[in-house]
Amino acid sequence: MLEEILLDEPAKAKSKIYKHILEIDPGEYPIHYFEKVTGYSHIKTANLLQGINKELKEIEPTTALLNAKDKVVVAKQMPSHQQYQQFLFANGVPYRVLLASLLYPEQDLRDFGEQTGLSQSSLMRRLKPLVEYLKTKDIRLNCLQMEITGRESFIRLMYFNFFWSVDFGTRLYEYFDEVWGRSLDSFMAPEDLVYLKYVEKREFSMYHGLSFLRTRQEYYVDEPQINRLNYPGTNYQFKEALEAEGVPETYREREANFINYMIFYWPQYFAYDDPRLTIVKRQYRTLTKSKEQAQLVASRIQEKLAITNKAQQELFLLNLQTIFARWHLLGSKVPRNLDFIMERLKGHDPEFNQFFEQVNQALAGIATDEVELVNVLTITCLNAYHSGTTAEKLKVGIVGFPNHFLLYAMINRIDSLPFVEFSLMNTASEETFDAVITCSTELLPANVKAYWVVEGVASFDAMENYLFQLYKEKSNRISTALVEVM
Template sequence: MLEDILLDDVAQRKISVFNQLLLTANGTYSVHYFEQFTDFSYARLNSLFSEIHEDLMEKQGLALLTDQGKVHIDSSTLRDIPYSQYLFRKSLPYKFLLATILEKNYTIEHFCRDHFISRASIIRRLQPLINYLKDFDIQLNCSKLQLTGKENLIRIVYLNFFWIASYGEDLFLALDETKRGFDLFDAEDHQWMTYTEPREWYLLTTISHLRIQKKHFIIEPPFKQLAFPKTSMSFIKKLEKANVPQHFIERESIFLSFMMFYWSIYFYADDPRIVYVKAYMESDQQPLGNLIERLEAFYLPLFSEKQLSDDEKTVLNTNLFTTCLNHFVIKDSLPIAINFMESCMKDQNPLYEPLSKKVRAFLNEIILNTEFAWIKNCLEDLVYIYSFLLLPFYERSNPKYQLNVGIILSPNAIFLQSLFDFLEQISFISVSFVSSTSEDNYDFYIAASKLLLPDKIRQTANFQIIPLSPSLDYQVGLIDTLHKRYKLKSAFLTV
């Protein structure tokens, strides 16, 4: 978890308490009320609420505590506050990372002076970050504020941390960059950004520029005839004007294009970049042999209840291919942003564990082949990411695990259709329209009024009333309720 790397104990406690606020109904509560939900004493909670109050006042001008010292909750307002990001940006390890890329002739003594902290204290606070970087053979020289190791991995680490913490804003502000969006890019690159966030791409080029200024260049790529068009031509021209050696310019060009076309997870089959990835995936030049064919033979039987559409299969195969290709670059683990979600993924998805066992068994069989023996070095990464990619289809194709939701019909068909379409997109839910007289049994019911609920349903707690108002912000609370029901149902079933 990113919290474990960047935040100290106090900040992690504040996030824990803030998350509890998001689960609490609107109203005003005494601090004592929250003792039942945490392991913190009253004195500790009082201190944490005071600090969170000060943070929210600084961040949003929002008062959490009343004049009487009680906690006032407006959940819709609190949900709009990126509190974790706020704490990330204030953390010393994050500020230290910023200094390693922005500052010149800057040492740990300068950092300690600027942040009023001792050398021993900052090194202690940096230890989780140092340990994380070691997993990828990246060394952090605390005295000189330098990162050394494989340059492509260092830039990806920077990209992950700066993007998650501030969407690159801290770097843009430090460099006085005022532009945002498509006007940051060459016109020729706009066509590839149908499903790409411009700020993230500009953040990567900014990181690359700053690292090149410090004479850190990309390693030789291990690929033959990668398929992609040239991108970032204005960036390349800057390198040429700076008299960067041509072989370094070529590597930088390949790196940026590779990141544009082969690093991202794809979501839509009409993404214009997929054409190039597919061309390479189907060529004789790609280094993964018949891996995709073998993966298909593995996963298609898992989805027999509800087969993939052609578009779904295209997107899934593309993501499976690029995931393995990325790891093939160094034949080892990678600093991938979605790895920060791993514990959450395992906790929130009951089918993750049985699916990951099947994925692990498949990969253990694959690595018996000499050409795939390198997968041993990153087995845990691939088990997690492949399970992550396959999970929505696996949930959808296991009807006994899906939460069967019945929407009881009412006159407002437009709103009901909107609700139905919303729920149908959620992989762990099977949704149907039903009448109040239906004899079919569902795991959960949704109705516009209690009057529409049969007595047998009203006597249970497996329903939610949603008034017929399309503008009502019901989605967040409803999804939370349905997911809890889904986990409860899944806990009593076996795959």
């Protein structure tokens, strides 16, 4: 879905061509070979390939897609499709307009057109998919003024989702370094880190940055129910920064509460020792409506899940209550990262549709025609189902990641895969793993046969696909062995 929102037709065509390039054997190919892929004329296909060649050089200067004979050179080592797609996202008109609306609010579409060399009609045409998506979230983009209005909490979430999906907030971090002369992480005090054992610090900082910039435009979050929830004593340093900008105390508290809400009451929980749980559990005892709904749905599908572990059952109920509490507070139109990956998630789990129908039936008397609610509940139930099953998981080792942010982000990604159990290791390890994840083949132990080299966050999707294929192969081997024994 992200491609449909952020890429124009030429960019989609280039993405399709490059994906095909990575799937064919290394060697030299004439341009007319790719005319079959695009369905375009020779000249148009050649222009697209020249554009890809130029963009690949920006990603990796040593990459040369076209040689002196105007043939396409497919090398063994090239930037991944995900890397190239992220580049296209970041340089497309919709994403750049989103950035400008937040970072440079004094600009309008005329200014943007002068910078890009594009006419207003061309810009409006490229912005249409973004405008249509935002409408589904009750958010309005005034294209001419490059101004975004609507429910402010939804707008914050929308910005976060796009920034996180495209570059993990890199451009936002660069902006604070360049324009404000301070790190985006500087809004965070040491005491804020106490609760972030299983939260990427970058998420916290990005919400700080979004709040800081939107309040400077005099847009404030106004969610009374969020303000009534329990929060720890955090965000003091951030509130001091808002005070220095002249933000009234009432608004400072609301802004801090919203950020805390996103850290404590928005996410799903996967670890029993998460330091946030003490606060969340205490609050959830008082939210009787969402608690009763969570218990009712759990009772209706419990037989299918077969959760026997008491701690796991408690965590499952808490995650269900989180979804219902959020639904009561923000409704079903709230922007979510899930919007961009829902179809892929469905495709990854063959049991999704079956669980979807069961969850939909379990909601009888609670909600009707709430597809988004059913989707989120289904994913939570699938996680609980896979965690509770006795099927053997894929055993994965992780070695050699000096970049702690990349390591943490990757662990979060792997930890969300219900068919994987992982542990950190070193190059001297003699433990046997089904697969090893590393940043360099030089760090692999001698006994490793299956491995994946991570090239940054852009390779996480491919890593997940690789692990899932290994898991299916392992499951098939186990099933075959059981049949032979019986």
